[in-house]
Amino acid sequence: MTTVLDTIDKGTAYLKKKGIDDARRxxxxxxxxxxxxxxxxxxxxxxxxxxxxxxxxxxxxxKRRANGxxxxxxxxxxxFYRREFKTDSRALVPRPETEELASxxxxxxxxxxxxxxxxxxxxxxxxxxxxxxAELGGRCEQATLVDVCHDALALxxxxxxxxxxxxxxxxxxxxxxxxxxEKYHLIAANLPYIEEDNREKLSREVLHDPPLxxxxxxxxxxxxxxxxxxxxxxFHPGGIxxxxxxxxxxxxxxxxxxxNGFTDIYTHKDLNGIRRFPIAxxxx
Numbered sequence: 316m317t318t319v320l321d322t323i324d325k326g327t328a329y330l331k332k333k334g335i336d337d338a339r340r341x342x343x344x345x346x347x348x349x350x351x352x353x354x355x356x357x358x359x360x361x362x363x364x365x366x367x368x369x370x371x372x373x374x375x376x377x378k379r380r381a382n383g384x385x386x387x388x389x390x391x392x393x394x395f396y397r398r399e400f401k402t403d404s405r406a407l408v409p410r411p412e413t414e415e416l417a418s419x420x421x422x423x424x425x426x427x428x429x430x431x432x433x434x435x436x437x438x439x440x441x442x443x444x445x446x447x448x449a450e451l452g453g454r455c456e457q458a459t460l461v462d463v464c465h466d467a468l469a470l471x472x473x474x475x476x477x478x479x480x481x482x483x484x485x486x487x488x489x490x491x492x493x494x495x496x497e498k499y500h501l502i503a504a505n506l507p508y509i510e511e512d513n514r515e516k517l518s519r520e521v522l523h524d525p526p527l528x529x530x531x532x533x534x535x536x537x538x539x540x541x542x543x544x545x546x547x548x549x550f551h552p553g554g555i556x557x558x559x560x561x562x563x564x565x566x567x568x569x570x571x572x573x574x575n576g577f578t579d580i581y582t583h584k585d586l587n588g589i590r591r592f593p594i595a596x597x598x599x
Contacts (some may be wrong), residue, residue: 320361333381383519395442400474405466406439407528430456436504438462441471459484491545498551505559510535550597558593565590
C-alpha cells in the first residue's frame with residue numbers, strides 16, 4: 316500500500332535527483348492538484364492510501380516536471396495578485412516580479428479620480444492588465460490588452476472570461492501598429508528583454524516559455540526601445556508609462572525614456588534590490 320506521504324517522499328527524492336529546486340513543495344503541489352485539496356487538507360490525508368488510478372497520471376506529471384516543464388504548465392493555473400489564472404505554453408509564465416509592478420502601478424494611480432483608460436502592451440496571458448482592471452474597479456473605464464501572439468491573446472480572453480472582468484478589449488498588434496489613435500492614461504508593458512546571447516544561460520523552465528516572449532535582441536532592448544519611441548502618440552497629457560526590465564537595463568531604459576520626452580523618471584527596485592520597474596510621466 317502506497318500512502319499519500321509515501322508518494323510525496325518518493326516523488327520529492329525523484330525530483331531532487333533530477334535537479335528540481337524546491338522539490339518537496341513541487342511534489343506537494345502536484346499531489347494537492349491531483350486530489351483537489353489544499354495543502355492543509357493534504358497534511359490530514361498523509362496516511363490515506365493512493366489508488367492506481369491516482370498514481371498513473373501523477374507519474375506522467377512527475378516525468379514532465381523532471382524534464383524541466385514549468386510546474387504552472389502542468390497544473391494549468393497560477394496565482395497572481397490573489398486571483399487564479401489559467402497558464403500554459405501559449406504565454407510567459409507570470410513571475411512574482413510582475414505582481415510587484417502591479418502594486419507600484421496601483422499605488423501610483425491611487426489619487427487619480429478620473430476613469431482611466433489603460434493599455435497592457437505585450438499582455439501575454441493577461442495577468443497584469445486584468446489585475447489592474449479588477450483592482451481599479453470603477454476607476455478603470457477600459458483596459459486594452461495587446462499582444463503580437465494570437466495564442467497568447469486567446470489565453471488572455473479565456474482568463475477574462477474566467478474572472479468575469481468587464482471593460483476589457485483585446486487587440487492583436489505588433490506594438491502600436493494595429494491600434495487606432497486612442498489615448499491612454501496608463502500604458503504598462505512587460506516586453507521581451509533577455510539578451511539573445513544569454514539564451515544558453517536560461518533555466519530549462521524558462522526555455523519552455525515562447526521565445527517570442529523572452530528575447531529582445533542583442534542588448535535585450537530592441538523591442539522596449541521601439542515601444543518607448545512609439546508610445547508618446549498614445550498618451551493623455553500626464554499619462555504614466557510603467558515597465559518591467561532586466562536586472563542591468565535601468566540606466567539604458569531611463570536614457571531612452573528621457574530622450575523620448577518622458578519626465579519624472581524613476582526606476583523602482585524589486586524585492587531583491589534590483590532596479591526593475593521604470594515609471595515615468597508623459598508631460599502635459
